[in-house]
Amino acid sequence: MSPSDPKRGNGVTRPYDLVLFGATGFTGALVAEYLAGHAPPSLRWALAGRSREKLEAVRRSLGMAQPRLAELPLLVADSHDRASLDRVAQDAHVVCTTVGPYALHGAELVAACVDAGTHYCDLTGEVQFIRRMIDAHHERAQQTGARIVHCAGFDSIPSDLGCLMLQEHAIEAFGAPCSVVRFSLTKNRGGVSGGTVASMLNLLDEARRDRSVLRTVGHPYALNPPGEQTGPDGSDQRGIGWDADAGTITAPFVMAAINTRVVRRSNALFGYRYGRDFSYSEVTSLPASPKGALTAAGLTLGLGGLLLAANVPPLRRALEKRLPKPGEGPSRRARERGFFEVELRGTGARPSGEPFEVRAVVAGTQDPGYGETAKMLGESALCLASDALTSAGGVLTPAVALGMTLVGRLRTAGMTFDIR
Ligand SMILES: NC(=O)c1ccc[n+]([C@@H]2O[C@H](COP(=O)([O-])OP(=O)(O)OC[C@H]3O[C@@H](n4cnc5c(N)ncnc54)[C@H](OP(=O)(O)O)[C@@H]3O)[C@@H](O)[C@H]2O)c1
Structure with missing residues (x-):
């Protein structure tokens, strides 16, 4: 079905194929720019946000580059006004949102999309928020057919789709999935935006107020279906380690706390395909060098220091002064100079018992959290709007909802997804 076909999705005629909510924010503007450059001309899309004036400014800047976008429809809605969100959800086949922190501003939009049977994607990395959405909406989304796709950015697409690609390859080449997959961030240059800082600080505040949030976030199977929250994995790595196979020093990866939970949920929703x-x-x-050891120590202590500073009021105030505010983020030059590369190494055994090893690389050529994230979220939204997907409704993961179809899109868009 083409994007301009008025009878799409659940067979209901709706005015828009895709609505981008939060187009006035730092990341939202990057996603708007990505869609302006990559959406097929037939796609009926619109910008949404709480301020018409700010939306008009975003549209003006898109229209300067492409005059046909000067007439892009604008929808005004507020995250805390359910009627306005219902109108957006009912008028769209897909809603893509960059309005965060999601734990503060995201719940009502998910509810509106589930009720309207509207597909949805976002950039949350907030485990406690996703758990709430699963508990509140997974069953109903299965009934309405809405595909709710959280974590469609740097967290957790390289992890979730990288692991899916590796497992698909292992099953095809060796007749069995990898029983162990280890992800290493091998190259990275990128910055943070005000919305990401606000989301992290809000998570720490919630955890301080409510111990159950801390338990959820610390649970290795926090996002698995009820009754299926067990498995062989324990806590994420917290200190400095040594990878004997690769001959490298290892340090904690800050996104592991969300990415590992997403990959484990994918396995459960796939009926334990892995x-x-x-x-x-x-x-x-x-690298196994003095510089590598110093960086590992810096990463480990820096993470601990950040957690401490966020919980001590005078340090917290000093931290907030230095970090980017809502609406701020890395400059265009910094985004273009950014990059990332991750390696996934899997081991398993063929049905005959003979062991095998397999390796995959996922990489991007811009700042992972912004340039590449705008691409990953934009392509996820286009995939939901335009591609013939086989997944059912539910509160899903990128791998379960969009799978290898999205891998194909991201390769075409310039990202590396390779088996090596
Ligand atoms: N997973 C990843 O890889 C990744 C990467 C980047 C960002 N993110 C996440 O994306 C989110 C956005 O980050 P950002 O830096 O772009 O934030 P931002 O610049 O502060 O933008 C926030 C957006 O939310 C809108 N908003 C706030 N309250 C609203 C309300 N009540 N109703 C409607 N809209 C409202 C703002 O509208 P106004 O312009 O009117 O204020 C703005 O458009 C954060 O949660 C961040 O963690 C994730």
Whole structure:
């Protein structure tokens, strides 16, 4: 079905194929720019946000580059006004949102999309928020057919789709999935935006107020279906380690706390295609050199220091002054100079018992959290809007909802997804 076909999705005629909510924010503007450059001309899309004035400014800047976008429809809605969100959800086949922190501003939009049977994608990395959405909406989304896709950015697409690609390859080449997959961030240059800082600080505040949030976030199977929250994995790596196979120093990877939970949920929703005993972990990989050791120590202590500072009021105030505010983020030059590369190494055994090893690389050529994230979220939204997907409704993961179809899109868009 083409994007301009008025009878799409659940067979209901709706005015828009895709609505981008939060187009006035730092990341939202990057996603708007990505869609302006990559959406097929037939796609009926619109920008949404809480301020018409700000939306008009975003549209003006898109229209300067492409005059046909000067007439892009604008929808005004507020995250805390359910009626306005219902109108957006009912008028669209897909809603893509960059309005965060999601734990503060995201719940009502998910509810509106589930009720309207509207597909949805976002950039949350907030485990506690996703758990709430699963508990509140997974069953109903299965009924309405809405595909709710959280974590469609740097967290957790390289992890979730990298692991899916590796497992698909292992099953085809060796007749069995990898029982162990280890993810290493091998190259990375990127910055943070105000919305990401606000989301992390809000998570720490929630955890301080409510111990159950801390338990959820610390649970290795936090996002698995009820009754299926067990498996071989324990806590994420917290200190400095040594990877004997690769000959590298390892340090904690800050996104492991979300990515590992997403990959484990994918395995569960796939009916344990990766195996019941599947083990998955993530680290930052550093060269075995004095510089690598110093960086590993810096990453480990820096993470601990950040957690401490966020919880001590005078340090917290000093931290907030230095970090980017909502609407701020890395400059265009910094985004273009950014990059990332991750390696996934899997081991398993063929049905004959003979062991095998397999390796995959996922990489991007811009700042992972912004340039590449705008691409990953934009392509996820286009995939939901335009591609013939086989997944059912539910609160899903990128691998379960979009799978290898999205891998194909991201390759075409310039990202590396390779088996090596
Ligand atoms: N997973 C990843 O890889 C990744 C990467 C980048 C960002 N993110 C996440 O994306 C989110 C956005 O980050 P950002 O830096 O772009 O934030 P930002 O610049 O502060 O933008 C936030 C957006 O939310 C809108 N908003 C706030 N309250 C609203 C409300 N009540 N109703 C409607 N809209 C509202 C803002 O509208 P106004 O312009 O009117 O204020 C703005 O458009 C954060 O949660 C961040 O963690 C994730």
